[in-house]
Amino acid sequence: MMWICMGVLLLWVGSRGHAESHLVQFSPADFYNKLEAGKIMLVFFQRQACPTVSLFLAELEKSAVVLQDYGILVGKLSCNEQPVTRYCTEERLRHRAFLFRSGKEFLSFDLDTLFDVNSIVSEVLFAILREEVKYVHTDTDLMIMEKGAKGKKDIVLGYVLSLGTQEHRSFMETAYAYGSKYQFILITGGPVLKYLGAESLERSRVWFLHCRLHGSSKTPLNSERCPLTTMPKPLTTLNLHSFLQLMESPLVTEVYDDPSSVQPPPVPYQQTPQVFLFSRPATAHLDRDTAASLAWKLRGLALTLLVHRESPSVKIPEKYNAAYRLPAKSSDVKYVTLHDLDEVLELLERLEDEEVVVEDEEGASEDNEFERFIHVHELDDEVAAALFEKRTTLLDKESVGQLTSDNFHDAVAQSSLTVALFYFQWDAVSMTVLESFIDVAKRLADSEVQMSVVDCGEWTHLCAARPVNSVPVPFQPISSFPTILLLRPQGPAQPYGGLLDAEALHRFITLSQRPAPALLSSQEEVSSFLQEVPQPGLRGYKPHRSLGLFHTRAQASVSLFAEAARSLRGEVLTGLLTDDLAQKWAALHAVQLPAVLVFPSWRTHSHPSALPVPSSAPQLVADVSAALLHPMPELTVENLPSFLSLGKALLMLFVGEEEDAAGFSQNRALLREMKTVVELGRSSMGQYLASWVHLGRTPAAMSVLGSYLGSMPPLPALVLTHLPSGDEVYQFPPNAPIVAPSVLQWLQRVEAGIEKPAGMLGSDSWPAPTEFLDFLKIMDAEEEELVDEEKEKERAKEEVMEEDEAHSSSSEHVPEKKATVHSEL
Structure with a gap:
């Protein structure tokens, strides 16, 4: 009965929301009238319906409700009824939305940047407040802003991981409300973070710079810089509002x-x-x-x-x-x-x-950080377009070394760790990754890590892994681009398989510098090893850890564990315990020596997973990797590939962003129910990976869900996909409550072929953009062909000359007429 009432309520809310739609349906006349009146308008000129446009229009509808509070009209105009010149006729404008201000076009946005209500609101407000909200790139720029604000205004400095996110929207909405009282400054990284002592932030952050009363008795220092206070809570509109009010409270x-x-x-x-x-x-x-x-x-x-x-x-x-x-x-x-x-x-x-x-x-997720997202729609085209827009920007390559066939072995031998990027200059993805690679190199400028690049268009023999000066190279031929390898003297190359962005790469390299394994000889060293923050530069990040327990260091299986530890560098911190200390830890966790304890980042240190030591290092690596997997993980852009590699069908629960305490409680209850599904299903659930996706923290998943089902379903949505047997996508009945017994019965109906699929996976493939081309080999082959052609011509010429000499010697015995015929030939 409760669910029936809730369904009626949702239908009433849905019909009410539709009746009171704030999305303006412009006619050409209405559009021109509003334009002449100088209204601020965000308009989408619709040509045809498709899943991508349908998802965008749904989010545009939500943003219309928000943006009307800022005096901004949001609407669409159908080009099929009466086209508007330029906006309906030019093909290149069909996937763009336009912002109009003061009677003219002010700015346009690609739909890929307006993927949800947060990105729409933040991008529009960012455009309107571009003169009020300053964007600084360097510490010098910030210092100039501080000097100008002294005695006048306090500064609110915001750092957001990515534009278009919930944090970006919260910052821009606050700037709109408090812009006359404070000077708002936005940054997305760079040298300013170094001044703030936050080079490796894992989430967005806000600082309050006390400049208005600078130099008075109410400020702690009388220096050239304004004292600053860090907002400790996550960046939301409510938290930021409360923080600013708190900054106005008496000291x-x-x-x-x-x-x-x-x-x-x-x-x-x-x-x-x-x-x-x-x-x-x-x-x-x-x-x-x-x-x-x-x-x-x-x-x-x-x-x-x-x-x-x-x-x-x-x-x-x-x-x-x-x-x-x-x-x-x-x-x-x-x-x-x-x-x-x-x-x-x-x-x-x-x-x-x-x-x-x-x-x-109580069941809350241990990792509530906002996940960095990547909107992967037409990746190659988007990256290429971004690269083309920045084609005049020269990358600063002074912070990276250049590896060649001449200096490779010497360069690798001179550094304890060399990180090499193999790339092509004409490949858009390679050049985009190169920019992130240089960013990481600048962060590690004071470390012992040597960041180097290899241009495979020039040094093809090196990229093809041919011996250099008769000495083999420690890696296989590079077959995809870009590729990043970690190289150590007298050791095999370690490939980097994570996200190709600066934060993930910097984290991997930082963890790779730790000993593998670290030799721990006291309880204090073990406690220090198990602390949350391993070293500066990883603030807020909790890595996986593993401990190997052995009788003595001379035990044969120790070398096996050490080999596995080296393979896990950058992903898992490993420690080695022997003798009495190992016996103590084995007794504490009721295991027999030798053993390996695995401490996943999502689990407390008091409850590790205990593994026996197998007969090979690759098997140990596989066992540790399996123990690190969450039994019901939150899928994100970063971890999805590792879960897809398991080959299991994905049972995914899509939940929306919690707007209030009731929404938070509902999501918590749904997650508990999914855990019950796994527990009740037991062995039958072994073929499925139960997981969940938070659309607020992973906005890219909205397009994925829409493509699965053809349109955006109501939330929460339970979907079964990536079945080993086929490309079908099944959706749990949207009008049914998600409870464990019902979900298990639904899975049985799917297995029996009773349920009909709600959609199909796309057949699009993403092959490597190009095969590796050995240009020097091609040039050598072409040169050999030219040499062969020249030799053929020389041989043909010699044969003709020999024939001429033979005929000349015999011409004395033939009639003159015959000689004449021969000369004509």
């Missing part, structure tokens, strides 16, 4: 009441902890300075209050010198005795970590 609030009587923070600070310090009349001035110093450290994390003990209302025992109250818990105040101000920061961080662990134990 220190002095109270004369007992902390238990002080009211919890009001809106919009209700989610902010309170920290209480205590003051005495004799040290009031020093106590105020101490409170101000701590308040600057806690800026954005907590509100600082200074409690005066001389007040009769304050009855706190003398042994306590600080207290705190956490939000969303209770109004209870906890009293503590601290010996250093930094202990307050450690206390808040520890309490925050404990809260996260509790949420994880």
Whole structure:
């Protein structure tokens, strides 16, 4: 009955939303009237219907509701009814949307950049606010902005991983609301992050630069740069609004009441902890300075209050010198005795970590970072177009070395790690990856890593893996481009198979620099090895880890483990334990030596997977890789290839972005139900990979889902695809509740051939753009052909001359007439 009522409610909401559509259906006359009136309009000129356009129009409908609050009309115009000159006739404009302002075309957007409501809203606001929201590329540019803002405006500096995301939209919407109060600056990476000490951020971030009161007693330093505060929470519109309000709060609030009587923070600070310090009349001035110093450290994390003990209302025992109250818990105040101000920061961080662990134990995903996405629609054409647009930009290759057939062995021998990119200058994908490769080289400029490139159009013998100076090269012929190899002296090459973007490559290289395996000889070293952050440059990233437990280092299986560890470099951190320490860890986890403990990044360190040591290193690598796979993973662009390689059918649950607490609870309940499917199905589920996709964190999956079913279905959607037996795509009935018994029965009907497929996988293939061409070999062959032709001509000429001499010698014995005939011939 509940589901029937919910279905009726959804139908009513859907019909109501359709009746109150904010997407304007322009006629040519309406369009020109609004254009002459100077309205700001986002218009799509529709020619024909297709799945891609249908998905776009659905998102455009959503964006119309949002953009109307900013005075922007959003609509479409059908070119089939009455075409508009230029916009309906030019073929190259058929996949673009146009922004009009002040009676003329202001900007156009390719539909591939407007893939959901977040990208539409963010890109349109970014275009309109291009004069208000500054974009800086270097630290010098930021310094100039700070000098101009001193004493006038504070600066809100935002870093987003990718344009067109939810974070980008949140930043632009906030800039629209607060643009007159603050100076907003946007960055997407580069040297500015180095100044901020955040070169390897894994998520978007916001900083508040205190420039308006710079140099006053309310700021901690009187330097040339504005003091900055980092927003600790994820970049959402609500979090950013609360953060800006928090930046306007008093630095220190002095109270004369007992902390238990002080009211919890009001809106919009209700989610902010309170920290209480205590003051005495004799040290009031020093106590105020101490409170101000701590308040600057806690800026954005907590509100600082200074409690005066001389007040009769304050009855706190003398042994306590600080207290705190956490939000969303209770109004209870906890009293503590601290010996250093930094202990307050450690206390808040520890309490925050404990809260996260509790949420994880309740079933929340341990990895809530926003996944970087790639919109893979017509990849080759898009990359080629992007490369063409930047054809005049010269890449700075000074940070990378050039490997050739002449210097290859010497260059590899001189560095402990050489990362080589094999590429073609005329290949669009190669040149795009080269740009990311140079970015990573600049980040690693101060390290021992040598970043090098090989132009396979010039050094074809090297790319074909032919011996250099009679010495073999440590890799097989390069057959696809671009290819990245990690090279070490006297060792085989290690291929890089991850995403070809700067962040993923930088992370892989950084992890590859760690010893494989690391020799751990004490409990302290093991504890340090299992910490979340392995070293600077990987802040926020939690890598996989593995421990090998052996009786002694001389044990035969140790070399097997070491070989497997070297193969796993860059993906898994490996450690080696022997003797008493190994015995202790084996007893702790109830395993027999030798054994391997695997600590996946998604699991706590107290519950590793225990594996026996097989008879070969490749088998151990395969066993460790299998143990790292999540039993019900969240599919992303980055990890999808590894799961497809398993050859299992994908049972994918597509969920939307949580708009409120109810949506979050619904998604949590759906994930628990899918886990129940796996548990109840047991052995029958071995042929399926149960997984889920969050369309908010992986927007590219929207196009995938639409292509599976021909149109965008209502969410949540449960889809079965990539079956080993065929290309069929099955959808769980959209109007049925997703509960474990029903899902298992549906899978049985699919196996029995009772269910009809809802779609088919596309037959498009993505072969390598070109085969490897050995240009020098081709040139040599052509030269040999020319030489052979010349020799043939020489032989023919000699034969003719010999015949002439023979006939000349015999001409004395033939009539003159015959000689004349011969000369004519």
